[in-house]
Amino acid sequence: MKVLDTNFVQGFIRMCNDGYLQGWHERNGGNLSYRIKEEEINLIRNELNFNNNFVPIGTNVPKLGEEFFLVTGSGKYFRNVILEPEENICIIELDKDGENYRIVWGLSNGGKPTSELPSHLMNHEVKKTLTSGLHRVIYHAHTTNIIALTFVLPLEDKIFTRELWEMATECPVVFPQGVGVVGWMVPGGRDIAVATSNLMKNYDVAIWAHHGMFCSGENFDLTFGLMHTVEKSAEILVKVLSITPNKLQTISVENFRNLAKDFNVKLPEKFLY
Ligand code: 2HA
Ligand code: ZN
DSSP states (O other): OOGGGSHHHHHHHHHHHHHHHTTOOOTTOOEEEEEOOHHHHHHHGGGOOOOSOOEEOSSOOGGGTTOEEEEEBTTOOHHHHTTOHHHHEEEEEEOTTSSEEEEEEEOTTOOOBOTTHHHHHHHHHHHHHHTTTOOOEEEEEOOHHHHHHTTTSOSOHHHHHHHHHHTOTTHHHHSTTOOEEEOOOOTTSHHHHHHHHHHTTTOSEEEETTTEEEEEESSHHHHHHHHHHHHHHHHHHHHHHHHOSSOSOOOOHHHHHHHHHHHTOOOOGGGOO
């Protein structure tokens, strides 16, 4: 089967374009990765090229040894993925120890996987373990309103979580574990990957101050939907704060407790202060 004809590649391309249309991927901003299922790799195995050399990931992810990932290319534009997918995205294979990768398909004009590969893979490793393999998508986007909020709210998980939950009734149902925040860090390296993957032990959403957001999920719909929900909530908060520094009314702690009961979600006590 042709790589480009598979459902997972088509879903990946659609998600890149949806993110671009939201305004989250100026220039080469943002990146996306998908941990490919064994049966999906088997469909395309004879289209893959196993002649490239393995090169270091920049971190080690032993629990992902020998897995395959579909990822966006470093320096490539989300805007172009739908037009020329084979030039802008690639499939990589990890070696047995999860220390090196090689490109087995795509980036047909040359290039490398996303500059945030260490963060993507360390997040995948945490989520694969915690969700017994259910989570397969890691998505990084430069979401305008979340970035704006990192200049005016204290960079604390409990402040961001409560403020975002209060902006839309569905929020605590969509991200009941809340969101994590890291202060400004140099992107692209192992340090920010370690900090982000630590947040991913507790949350499906990690905010990078003055930069953007990482989301994790089971599939493209859920992961895009999560990014979209958090960013929409941030947009409402930006509007509210632009109108007034003081909310006249909001969703109360008691309201959250009632919501959690009826929607059968567990909201951590630390956010119900
Ligand atoms: O340019 O978003 O964080 C890709 C990025 C780096
Ligand atoms: Zn970025």
